[in-house]
Amino acid sequence: MNLDKLLINNDIKEDSVKEIVLNMILLSIFEEIYNHLERESNKEILKNKLRRGDTNVILRELIENIITMKLQDCDYEYISSLIIAYLRKNDIRKKLNDEEKRALLLEQEYKCEMCHCRINIVNSCIDHIVPFKMVGDELKDNYQLLCEQCNLNKSSSLNYYLKTIVKRFVRK
Structure with a gap:
């Protein structure tokens, strides 16, 4: 069976698959940069460069030094925002209050972001997308609500985006 038939037979929109693949690619690029920055003193070297120069230029050069893929400006901006978040991150987790959780539930139409099963404020888990x-x-915008099972399965994985396609078809 080819991909076109699989999508048609299961009423999966091609555009949604393309969006998932794009997200996976961009997050995989960021993961490579993250791994680079975690090695040796690369993080401190980057911070020092950023103190002395143009942030956009420096981050674009970093991305281009690690990845040879041709990207659009919006892709560089997104990856740069992830790099900046990485550099600023605090190791103490922020706790979402019930009001913020309800707003997420409403935004997601009371469905798990992965498998689309019904969730509520009690049985949903707050998850970081990145x-x-x-x-x-x-x-x-890095929060989503998952059912308990999907939250356990996702863990701190980036490849879960691809799993979201299949999760909707798993028998419960």
């Missing part, structure tokens, strides 16, 4: 260890709580 793992906390990488960006802390620095990104304002």
